[in-house]
Amino acid sequence: MQNITKPTVKSKGIYLLPNLLTTAGLFAGFYAVIASMNGRFEASAIAVFVAMIFDGLDGRLARLTNTQSSFGAEYDSMADMVSFGMAPALIAYNWGLADIGKLGWLAAFIYCAGAALRLARFNTQVGVADKRYFQGLASPAAAAIIAGSVWLGQDYGVDGNSVSWLFALITAGTGLLMVSNFRYHSFKQVDWSGKVNFLVMLLVVAVFVVVSVDPALILCCLFYLYACSGPVMTMRNIKRLKVSDVLGDKEVELFQDGTRQTELEEKPSVIDEKTPHN
Template identity: 35%
Template sequence: MTPSGERGEIPVRRVLPIRALIPNAITIAALCAGLTAIRLAIQGNYQGAVLAVVLAGLLDMLDGRVARLIRGSTRFGAELDSLSDNAAFGVAPALIIYFWTLHELPRFGWIIALAHAICAALRLARFNAQLDMDDQPHKRHGFLTGVPAPVGAGITLTPLFLYFWLEPLSYNINEPLLGAGAAAIVTALSAFLMISNVPTFSWKLVRPSRSLRIAVLLFVALYVGALLEAPFMTLALTSVLYVLTIPFSMLRYRKVRRRAQAEAASPARP
């Protein structure tokens, strides 16, 4: 008892404010989707596993925006998001692609699957380590460093997207050795891109003018319709088009950096 006769209470610091519950609940839902993808892959339901990873990606896009909208961003949420991403976009795609076809490659298949999971974890660790850093050249100019983990998962799963899209048209598209070899190359490429220092486009660069905003809404509506009507075709084309934009992002970054260096070197105007 305190001298005043009242019970002494130790102030408790709230680690998770109330407003942060919604975005963190979305993050946990993404984690559940990623773990469910692993279970479906073990059972041989690869279509369900791929769609579970896609659902985790959609939830991952949503949680950060909701957190910023309601001012519920916390360090706890950032750490939880990285753990969820590691499971949904690192471990799950690696196991899916291994169970589907990489197991056909003796010795090397599992190593390549491990490479994807490890590179995703390394990328997320690098991202967390740079949260409080101000000196980030790519971020300063509106670019990302390397390929984000959700996009890396999509690139790794592109052989499955293509297979499920083209399966009705060809009965022998998934020959064991050819399918495993192609999947191994794609998986290795995805792993490299996630930990690379290659500048890639960020959503921050997408700033359509007022005259194009209606067209952007129309494009989004058509994309969602295509995703619902032909999901694997849409996902396959999206992954391929994203990879094709990487050389353009490198050229664009060099141009923006040279312009910034020229402006910094020019004498200041009075």
């Protein structure tokens, strides 16, 4: 009697828990837009940070519970575009860019387009790029710079219209950092499920205490420092800065210690013997 093997049929449906967190992040981003339209800029900025928390949780939860899916990855990317692309751009425009006319909305558009290009490039490099580093400033960190600046301005009574030109430069510059080739630490090599010393937990508590003293100022400063770390790290790890190290679609591979690899295709015989390579 001949055995007939039936083809396996994938069960339809989506995983609830990770996509629920993604939806919560999407809601926070949408709320941030609505709040900024109503002039509630502090609430809109805080909503962006809330969206960052949900964005950090959904992917890790999916990996821990083995509920990863192509649908979840695509949904997460679209939610990120709303929360870290559209929402910060509109918050920036409503808070301090509307009064400078076309230059204001152009700066906001540069940021929004930079976020879209950053997310598209990240999706095409999944499984290929070095997980220890981001190529360009990550969109959640870029959103934190915009939201943190607005939150800090609101806390200290700064009128957005009085710093329109400066804020336009910050907004456009943040958008350009997202599409740059600067390398940023991703912190993905940290073992979050491993055991740590008791002093580490005390340090974590101390960090929460420090942030709670003035969350707007502390968070804003932290993300500004992180944004500056990319150019600094890139310039430290290469001997001669080229245009392709800053912008462009040229792939720049790094060694394990972060130093720049010699272009073997152009100069196959020239290799720095002091530089370890894979």
